[in-house]
Amino acid sequence: xxxxxxxxxxxxxxxxxxxxxxxxxxxxxxxxxxxxxxxxxxxxxxxxxxxxxxxxxxxxxxxxxxxxxxxxxxxxxxxxxxxxxxxxxxxxxxxxxxxxxxxxxxxxxxxxxxxxxxxxxxxxxxxxxxxxxxxxxxxxxxxxxxxxxxxxxxxxxxxxxxxxxxxxxxxxxxxxxxxxxxxxxxxxxxxxxxxxxxxxxxxxxxxxxxxxxxxxxxxxxxxxxxxxxxxxxxxxxxxxxxxxxxxxxxxxxxxxxxxxxxxxxxxxxxxxxxxxxxxxxxxxxxxxxxxxxxxxxxxxxxxxxxxxxxxxxxxxxxxxxxxxxxxxxxxxxxxxxxxxxxxxxxxxxxxxxxxxxxx
Numbered sequence: 001x002x003x004x005x006x007x008x009x010x011x012x013x014x015x016x017x018x019x020x021x022x023x024x025x026x027x028x029x030x031x032x033x034x035x036x037x038x039x040x041x042x043x044x045x046x047x048x049x050x051x052x053x054x055x056x057x058x059x060x061x062x063x064x065x066x067x068x069x070x071x072x073x074x075x076x077x078x079x080x081x082x083x084x085x086x087x088x089x090x091x092x093x094x095x096x097x098x099x100x101x102x103x104x105x106x107x108x109x110x111x112x113x114x115x116x117x118x119x120x121x122x123x124x125x126x127x128x129x130x131x132x133x134x135x136x137x138x139x140x141x142x143x144x145x146x147x148x149x150x151x152x153x154x155x156x157x158x159x160x161x162x163x164x165x166x167x168x169x170x171x172x173x174x175x176x177x178x179x180x181x182x183x184x185x186x187x188x189x190x191x192x193x194x195x196x197x198x199x200x201x202x203x204x205x206x207x208x209x210x211x212x213x214x215x216x217x218x219x220x221x222x223x224x225x226x227x228x229x230x231x232x233x234x235x236x237x238x239x240x241x242x243x244x245x246x247x248x249x250x251x252x253x254x255x256x257x258x259x260x261x262x263x264x265x266x267x268x269x270x271x272x273x274x275x276x277x278x279x280x281x282x283x284x285x286x287x288x289x290x291x292x293x294x295x296x297x298x299x300x301x302x303x304x305x306x307x308x309x310x311x312x313x314x315x316x317x318x319x320x321x322x323x324x325x326x327x328x329x330x331x332x333x334x335x336x337x338x339x340x341x342x343x344x345x346x347x348x349x350x351x352x353x354x355x356x357x358x359x
Contacts, residue, residue, distance in 0.1 A: 102128025
């Protein structure tokens with residue numbers, strides 16, 4: 001008898017069915033979700049958009065962005081026809097900007113082929129859709145029996161089966177365990193149920209085992225190890241990189257900006273001119289002649305693979321100064337990525353046109 005068979009025989013009833021019964025009563029109310037029992041098929045566009053936004057991002061952070069996107073572009077056809085700069089501006093602050101670039105590529109590819117495909121394999125051929133997102137769309141939007149494994153699901157599986165192999169080495173094991181429980185019917189609801197369970201009950205700290213619908217069959221609860229799982233290998237410390245950002249403002253109120261290259265970090269986004277980000281402090285190289293003032297504060301920002309410390313220079317620039325300027329009425333800090341918004345917040349008080357202007 002395999003460990004999966006033993007787990008199923010030891011549980012009071014079928015695990016998937018028990019979880020679906022719980023989900024029917026306790027499903028989270030999310031903007032992109034069709035409630036269980038509603039009788040409507042989820043919109044693949046909304047499922048896809050939410051899954052892309054939720055990558056490396058919390059539900060709380062995504063809700064406002066999702067509402068704005070779907071109000072402005074209510075269909076994949078509308079998004080496909082959008083201007084790249086408009087989409088990048090709406091995405092600003094959500095991070096991982098390659099997702100926004102791929103969002104447009106994928107929308108246009110979907111429209112070109114006449115709609116979203118229903119299978120995981122076909123979905124994975126679209127730009128920016130990897131194995132996880134393809135499985136999620138196939139399961140949730142098309143009810144295909146695909147296994148969807150995110151951090152919540154990994155935690156639930158590690159505890160349900162008392163799996164002590166540390167992450168990330170445990171990923172194949174936890175994925176296989178999750179696949180063993182994925183039902184053929186209501187696969188999309190089941191996938192969302194496991195994620196909801198991990199987000200609301202089987203939480204990273206202080207799991208609420210006493211109200212868990214799977215408590216009777218949870219091996220880690222019986223062993224007293226639930227709070228310790230999943231185990232994780234120690235993280236490698238992130239390196240620190242240094243750079244300089246130049247925040248310049250012309251005497252008529254226009255701001256000196258640049259459009260970052262399409263590829264690479266923050267690709268395609270508006271930002272402040274500056275140095276490369278390197279392992280040691282770079283030399284000053286202002287983008288325009290001016291009396292650049294060194295600010296005492298610096299921007300500290302963390303990316304996936306490194307910490308950034310960004311020194312700041314500010315200056316008033318004359319009419320005719322070189323560079324790309326955005327008129328004061330067209331400039332909104334919210335169109336900038338988070339690290340550039342942090343720089344603006346520190347520099348703006350030095351560059352106000354009058355006391356009434358908001359920094």
